[in-house]
Amino acid sequence: MANFEPTLEYAQGQDDIDILFSFRERFHIPQHEGQDCIYLCGNSLGLQPKSTAYLFEKELADWAKWGVEGHFNAERPWFSYHQQFSPSLARIVGAQKEEVVAMNTLTVNLHLLLLSFYKPSGSRYKIIMEAGAFPSDQYAIETQVRMYGHNPDDAIIELSPREGEHCLRDEDILQAIEEAGESVACVMMGAVNYYTGQYYDLKSITEAAHRIGAIAGFDLAHAMGNIPLQLHDWKVDFACWCSYKYLNSGPGGVGGIFVHEKHGNNPEVFRLAGWWGNDESTRFKMKKGFIPAKGAASWQMSNAPVFNMVGHRASLDIFDKTNMRDLRAKSKRMTAYLEFLLQQLNHLSFTIITPSEPERRGAQLSLLFHDKGREAFDALTNQGVIADWREPNVIRVAPVPLYNSFEDVYRFYEVLKTLAV
Known part of the structure; x- marks a missing residue:
C-alpha cells in the first residue's frame, strides 16, 4: 500500500492506465443530482448493461x-x-x-x-x-x-x-x-x-x-x-x-x-x-x-x-470480452486502495472485518461501526453513495472492477471524510 496516495489526481491517474476502464461505458450508472452516483453495491445488485434493452x-x-x-x-x-x-x-x-x-x-x-x-x-x-x-x-x-x-x-x-x-x-x-x-x-x-x-x-x-x-x-x-x-x-x-x-x-x-x-x-x-x-x-x-x-x-x-x-x-x-484474471487483478488493487484510504480516517469509529490478505477476500470490504453506523450510512446515501447496510451495524462496500473506477473509491473516501456522526 506504500505507493498509494490519498488524492483525486492519483485515483484519476490509476483510471487512465486501467485496461478495463472502458467497460464502465457499457453500464447504466444511477444518478444523484444530475451526476453519477458512487455505486458500491454490486455485491447486492449489479448495474444494468446498456445492451439489455436492445436484447429484450x-x-x-x-x-x-x-x-x-x-x-x-x-x-x-x-x-x-x-x-x-x-x-x-x-x-x-x-x-x-x-x-x-x-x-x-x-x-x-x-x-x-x-x-x-x-x-x-x-x-x-x-x-x-x-x-x-x-x-x-x-x-x-x-x-x-x-x-x-x-x-x-x-x-x-x-x-x-x-x-x-x-x-x-x-x-x-x-x-x-x-x-x-x-x-x-x-x-x-x-x-x-x-x-x-x-x-x-x-x-x-x-x-x-x-x-x-x-x-x-x-x-x-x-x-x-x-x-x-x-x-x-x-x-x-x-x-x-x-x-x-x-x-x-x-x-x-x-x-x-x-x-x-x-x-x-x-x-x-x-x-x-x-x-x-x-x-x-x-x-x-x-x-x-x-x-x-x-x-x-x-x-x-x-x-x-x-x-x-x-x-x-x-x-x-x-x-466474454475480458477474463477473470484481469478482473481479479484490478479488483485486488482497487480494494487495497479502498482499504488504504479507509485507514486514513480517524474521526469515524469502525473496524474493517474483512480479511486484509488479498487472497482471502473478493471485491468487498465490510465496515463494522462501533456506534452511529446507521447515521453514517444514511448520510452517505444522502450524498449519492449507494452502499449496503446489514444489521446490526455493518456497511458493506464493493468496488466492482467491470464498472467501478478508482475515482469512485476516492470520492467515497472524500464523502466519509466530511461525515460528522
Whole structure:
C-alpha cells in the first residue's frame, strides 16, 4: 500500500492506465443530482448493461414474428436458449461446459442439489456449514435435515470464528472437518461470506471433505464473477449461484449450477426429473421413463425462462470480452486502495472485518461501526453513495472492477471524510 496516495489526481491517474476502464461505458450508472452516483453495491445488485434493452426488444420481436415457432426459428432459438450460456459460465467457474447450466434461482437450485448430494445414512448424516451464513442457506439446510428426520441442532455443525475474531481461520475449518470425520455426509458453505466478505479456501475444504468420505458443495452467490475459480480441477462436487450480483443479470435473474462430470455423467446419481432435464434426442417422444441429459443440464426442470435470461446474456457478452484474471487483478488493487484510504480516517469509529490478505477476500470490504453506523450510512446515501447496510451495524462496500473506477473509491473516501456522526 506504500505507493498509494490519498488524492483525486492519483485515483484519476490509476483510471487512465486501467485496461478495463472502458467497460464502465457499457453500464447504466444511477444518478444523484444530475451526476453519477458512487455505486458500491454490486455485491447486492449489479448495474444494468446498456445492451439489455436492445436484447429484450429482439426477443420481443421474435415472439411477435414467430409465435410458438420461435422455439426453433428465433435468432437464438428458445428450445436451446440455455445452451448459449454454458461456455461463458464454464470459463468463469473453471469448469467444462457440460458441467454448468443456467437455470432456476439460487435457493431452488440449492435444494435440488442437496436432494441429490446430501444422502444421510446411519451415523453419517451431518452437514458442516459456516455460522452466520446467508439466511437462505441456513433455511435450506435446516429443512433438508428435517426432511430426513434429524434435529438441526444435532445434524448441522456450524463453524464460528474464535473468540474476539470476525473471520474463520482456514486451519480451524479443516480441523473441524477432520474431527467430525465419518459423521459428515456433506460440507456445504458459502464460498464468500456475505457479511464479512471472507473468501474460503475451496480447494482445501473440498480435499478435506473428500478425505473423510463426504461431499463438498458451495454457494457461489458472492464469488461468481468476483473471484477466479477452478471447480473442475478442485474436484468440487456441486455448486450453485445467482446472477444478479457480480454477474449483473438483473433482479431475480436466472441462477445456475455446477455438477462435476463424475456425477453429471453418471445416470445412477439421483436427481429430480423434469422434462427439460431429459435427454434432448428423446425429449419429444413424450414417453415415460426419465433419461437424463449429459452433465449438469439433466438437473433442469423446465424450459428456459427466456425473458429472465436476456439480462444474463447482456452481462455474459461483456464478460466474454475480458477474463477473470484481469478482473481479479484490478479488483485486488482497487480494494487495497479502498482499504488504504479507509485507514486514513480517524474521526469515524469502525473496524474493517474483512480479511486484509488479498487472497482471502473478493471485491468487498465490510465496515463494522462501533456506534452511529446507521447515521453514517444514511448520510452517505444522502450524498449519492449507494452502499449496503446489514444489521446490526455493518456497511458493506464493493468496488466492482467491470464498472467501478478508482475515482469512485476516492470520492467515497472524500464523502466519509466530511461525515460528522
